[in-house]
Amino acid sequence: MKIRFGVFFLVLSVCVMCGCSRDSEKKETTSSPSPSAASAQSETEVKTPEPREIKEITLMTHDSFSVSAEVIALFEKEHNAKVIFLKAGDAGEALNKAILSRNNPLADVFYGIDNTFLSRALAADMFMPHPSVHLSHVDDALKLDPSQGLLPVDFGDVCINYDRQWFQNHDMLPPTMLEDLIKPRYKGLLVIENPATSSPGLAFLLATVSRFGEDGYLEFWKQLKANDVLITSGWKEAYWGKFSAASDGDRPLVVSYASSPAAEVFYAKEKPAQSPTGVVIGHGSAFRQIEFAGILKGTKQESLARALLDFLLSPSFQADIPLQMFVFPANKKASLPQVFQEHAAITKEPATLSPGRIQSHRDLWLSQWTELML
Template sequence: MQHTTGRRARSTTLAAGTTAAVAALTLALAGCSSDDDAKAAPSSAGSSASATGPVTLVTHDSFSVDKKQLAAFEKKTGITVKIIKQGDAGQLTNQLVLTKDSPLGDAVFGIDNTFATRAVDAGVLADHTPADQPSQAAQYAVDGSDGKQQLTPVDYGDVCLNVDHAWFTKKGVAEPKTLDDLTRPAYKDLTVVENPATSSPGLAFLLATISAKGEDGYLDYWKALKANGLKVDQGWEDAYYTDFSGADGKGPRPIVLSYSSSPAFTLSKDKSSTTTGALLDTCFRQVEYAGVLDGAKNPAAAAKVVDWLQSTEVQSTIPDLMYMYPVNPAATIPTAWKKFAPLATKPLDVPAADITKNREAWIKAWTAAVVG
């Protein structure tokens, strides 16, 4: 998930990341412990105990990590971590592909399941499997062409449309509930989403509309949205913090593409209610990954950074820092999330093989129809 408030692609193995598998993971996170962790063999990236030195971690703009935890990790391991941010997840992936012959860093965090095959197919990543990877997380791992893991799952969540309750109450307008509602005159000029060519939530929402409307109908739906005053931003940051009225009350649009967990961060002063809400019938499930970059200057230390991102201590900070659910079942999830950050029971889904085959064509067709 991509939020900066304190903090938002697939190979053949991502077929495990279908709705059924996600449901299994959700149940596992609710009741499993680290006793179920799967012990995987160390990878070719080299997670040697002696790995030290500088590591450049390339991420999307919404990456956030606890500074005290990072300092403790650096002191314990002798690794120093430099963080470089490269826009939204789509921009991040594109930059990694463009610079694969001269990598921007040693490790990456923020490639998601809508862009993962682009990175894997381009040869951006090195093989690496964390030794203590939980089995509940391993089912979402993305392999390279050699069948070895290249992308390590770190968090997951639902990309959904969000509404500003206060705006609709003040205006006396009924809140939308479905995708079709957004094309109605009552919601003209009220919606802002992200561009699927540059934004992972934007691409997730494009896939949601393809799932809901089919390949024969999704472009007509987008044309109807455009005719109804849709605004498209390059990334989540601009959409949520500049154009959305519910983030700080200053944006002009009360409907935004964000995450189902976003309402847990717009609570009333007494924390008994939230000022925003997610439309759970519009959601697409997103998984975010970390990996070691092929050609990294310090691959062994980079592998240790990837492993650390999947550790219980880091995973327990993910809800508060990055608005996502942790993949490690031993991690702590805030109590408020049960009420204010629910996951969709039936998220919209597109098979991994279809995303791999059609992603670029779908984006090109969307761009022609919506951006022009």
């Protein structure tokens, strides 16, 4: 028994020693990789790509421009870019700044030139042609630049808005065309914006030129003045300061946009079935404003600028336009929010004047209007 136990103990000792030796070998193998493995690991580390540098691109706009952060983030993520917004005043002021700096542009892309300034912008020869893939989904009536340097991005109709409740309370019908505004029953009811200082004010002046012609528009304004029209410097002063549906003012008629009723519903605490305001858009009473965007010559980010302009016309950006700026997207593929479908209007017969005619006569019309009305 003692011999057998001794033999057993000897065998067990040998096994334990062998096992320890193998464990030690395993540990050494784990902690000390072979030269070839170390080399492969080193190669892998060397080949790890550096983070791409984020490129900045500047978009020059008017002060009313707005876009959702999550929408612009789509472009920034796809192109590893950062969009810088340069707000440069109203549309006319922003265009002036772009023209004065065209030899050393302040931005890469410009957004917000409308058809009242289009010819002036094109005459400055500062935009690069860009036949965007999205233009096939834009109505031809919005494409006013054959060179494709300025592409249509949105549009809206400037027209008379009226306070539904006021007219119901006074048992009166609202006007249906421009000619109605000079009738005695509407005396003292209308507030407008000065066309020399307001974009919708200028659009309304152009609507009257289109409707009555150069020989007749001043006669219309003469009668409108006799009918006690009120003139303010800008849209905010007229709409939020004098319009009875949106303020404590006593004027139930105001020059605004055909999409303003949608804004009234959208911002209402309790959503009404019908907007509290209506619009007058028949018989050439509404002037269509079209806004354009283009790539500024001299950009140092041409490829990225082209991508940004395409993005501005893409359904993703275009669908964001209505509830950001309360105008209609130019791209017909963009979805419209329900509130726009139900409460925003588009005239079927807009007042029209060519950009060239506006450019050559704008100063004269403004001068004649100012002399008569102020």
